[in-house]
Amino acid sequence: MDIKQSRFGKEDTICAVATPGGSTAISVIRVSGVNAISIVNEIFTPYSGKSFQEGPSRMMRFGHISKENNLIDEVLVVSFPGKASYTGENSAEIFCHGSVFIRKEIMMILFSKGVRQAMPGEFSMRAFLNGKVDLSQAEAVADLISSETSASHRVAINQMKGGFSKELSQMRSKLLNLVSLMELELDFSDEDVEFADRDNLKTLLVEVRSHIERLIDSFALGNVIKNGVPVAIVGATNTGKSTLLNSLLGEERAIVSEIHGTTRDFIEDVVNINGTAFRFIDTAGIRKTEEKIEIIGIERTYEKIKRANIVVLMLDSERPDDFTEGVSKIAEIISSSQQTLIILINKCDTVNDPERESELLREVNNIAEGKSLKPFAVLPFSAKSENSVSVLKDKISNAGEVSDIPSDAVLVTNLRHHQALNLALDALVRVEEGMIAEAPTDLLAQDIRETLFHLGEIVGEINTEEILGNIFSKFCIGK
Numbered sequence: 001m002d003i004k005q006s007r008f009g010k011e012d013t014i015c016a017v018a019t020p021g022g023s024t025a026i027s028v029i030r031v032s033g034v035n036a037i038s039i040v041n042e043i044f045t046p047y048s049g050k051s052f053q054e055g056p057s058r059m060m061r062f063g064h065i066s067k068e069n070n071l072i073d074e075v076l077v078v079s080f081p082g083k084a085s086y087t088g089e090n091s092a093e094i095f096c097h098g099s100v101f102i103r104k105e106i107m108m109i110l111f112s113k114g115v116r117q118a119m120p121g122e123f124s125m126r127a128f129l130n131g132k133v134d135l136s137q138a139e140a141v142a143d144l145i146s147s148e149t150s151a152s153h154r155v156a157i158n159q160m161k162g163g164f165s166k167e168l169s170q171m172r173s174k175l176l177n178l179v180s181l182m183e184l185e186l187d188f189s190d191e192d193v194e195f196a197d198r199d200n201l202k203t204l205l206v207e208v209r210s211h212i213e214r215l216i217d218s219f220a221l222g223n224v225i226k227n228g229v230p231v232a233i234v235g236a237t238n239t240g241k242s243t244l245l246n247s248l249l250g251e252e253r254a255i256v257s258e259i260h261g262t263t264r265d266f267i268e269d270v271v272n273i274n275g276t277a278f279r280f281i282d283t284a285g286i287r288k289t290e291e292k293i294e295i296i297g298i299e300r301t302y303e304k305i306k307r308a309n310i311v312v313l314m315l316d317s318e319r320p321d322d323f324t325e326g327v328s329k330i331a332e333i334i335s336s337s338q339q340t341l342i343i344l345i346n347k348c349d350t351v352n353d354p355e356r357e358s359e360l361l362r363e364v365n366n367i368a369e370g371k372s373l374k375p376f377a378v379l380p381f382s383a384k385s386e387n388s389v390s391v392l393k394d395k396i397s398n399a400g401e402v403s404d405i406p407s408d409a410v411l412v413t414n415l416r417h418h419q420a421l422n423l424a425l426d427a428l429v430r431v432e433e434g435m436i437a438e439a440p441t442d443l444l445a446q447d448i449r450e451t452l453f454h455l456g457e458i459v460g461e462i463n464t465e466e467i468l469g470n471i472f473s474k475f476c477i478g479k
Contacts (some may be wrong), residue, residue, distance in 0.1 A: 014118035015110045017103055018478030024098030027104055030478060032091040032114060037079045039113045040092040043106075044077050057081050065094075067109055073102045083220060087123055088130025088476060128460060134165050135460025137381030138472075139414055143226060145476065148270070149277050151225045153413050164417075165245055165459050167215070167247045171208050172455050179448040180203060182441050198435065208451075212425050215410070219418045222411035224309065228270045228279035229400040232304045235314035236326055240346040243383040244314065245269070245282040248393070274397045281308065305333050310340045310399050312392075317347045317360055317380075324367050331371035340399040341373060344381040344392070417458050424454035
């Protein structure tokens with residue numbers, strides 16, 4: 001199916017409110033399509049100068065919009081003809097007062113002129129279909145909108161500029177030239193000629209493979225920057241995990257109860273600490289139980305621990321006999337070389353004895369050493385103390401610090417891109433193995449074509465309506 005004939009590529013005119021809901025000082029209504037400028041010209045009356053359609057483009061015009069001779073609002077409007085717009089087609093923007101009533105009335109007037117409500121991501125979809133951006137750049141727009149830290153903002157900006165696309169295009173161009181020569185050889189197979197130098201092919205394969213592997217490896221950092229450093233809060237039941245999560249978030253996000261096993265499933269939320277996003281996960285308390293639902297929650301806890309960059313183990317100072325069991329279970333699950341462990345001895349505010357507190361710290365450190373664990377920190381703690389939580393935040397920030405990212409750094413942050421790169425790498429490996437085995441040219445060419453296919457999927461040179469629909473449906477309306 002030609003994607004331009006799908007529901008995304010129709011020639012109708014669309015509109016949407018591009019600013020947040022509720023009452024605001026100013027709202028922006030975007031209109032895009034072949035008739036966008038002429039339709040806005042019909043409903044907008046400038047206070048001076050030429051009509052909106054005849055006036056200068058990309059310049060604010062002041063006037064009003066009325067309905068049946070009743071003033072709706074005084075507004076500012078601006079036109080973006082054709083390729084000068086974000087979508088690559090005639091567009092206009094209406095800046096009105098942020099009243100819910102005013103927005104609704106203007107939208108209803110537009111609807112009466114044959115304009116329809118835009119679907120989520122449809123403006124960016126049209127920008128892609130009209131060649132204004134490639135698919136990875138369009139996806140970066142959504143990442144930019146959702147960025148909450150300086151690091152995620154920088155990565156999204158660079159991808160939106162086309163840094164990622166440029167690297168992929170260069171790789172595809174080199175591979176395409178070679179595979180074209182290989183397929184030319186097939187046309188002259190009876191003459192036993194070789195147009196594609198095999199030594200050059202080997203060199204190029206090493207270069208492209210190294211490049212793709214670097215991009216794949218960057219996903220670990222890119223995913224952390226985009227979604228936050230995963231921090232699992234773990235421990236036995238009633239050690240204060242949910243209280244800690246609530247203290248970190250500054251709200252009652254998790255239920256706190258003295259009843260063991262209250263948290264049956266994990267609860268996640270993101271906190272920005274010193275410019276880095278951390279995704280905290282409050283997990284079900286680890287204990288022996290026969291309750292089926294709680295067992296499922298504990299199994300999920302183990303999965304979350306394995307995937308976390310930082311593991312915060314909470315021990316209860318009032319239950320020192322449980323220290324060994326708590327530390328031992330964590331030692332069985334985590335990878336000391338790849339994960340950071342912070343151990344908290346919670347409820348130390350009830351100890352109120354510096355000497356006893358020191359004894360507890362020594363005991364936990366000795367147990368950890370006996371299990372070959374090297375915790376990043378072992379802290380006396382109180383989940384209800386702002387000072388304790390502040391100290392913990394600093395420790396977590398230091399443990400999960402994201403290195404300064406160059407402005408031109410290319411990082412993979414999108415799972416779809418990561419999967420496509422892995423498939424491209426698999427095809428490249430088959431080419432290398434085929435060359436060693438002296439496989440026929442047509443088989444080598446097929447695997448190179450498959451590599452090109454998966455790289456093309458990322459930037460949208462290869463696409464289907466289903467893929468595009470899935471991608472853009474996750475955008476906000478108005479973008």
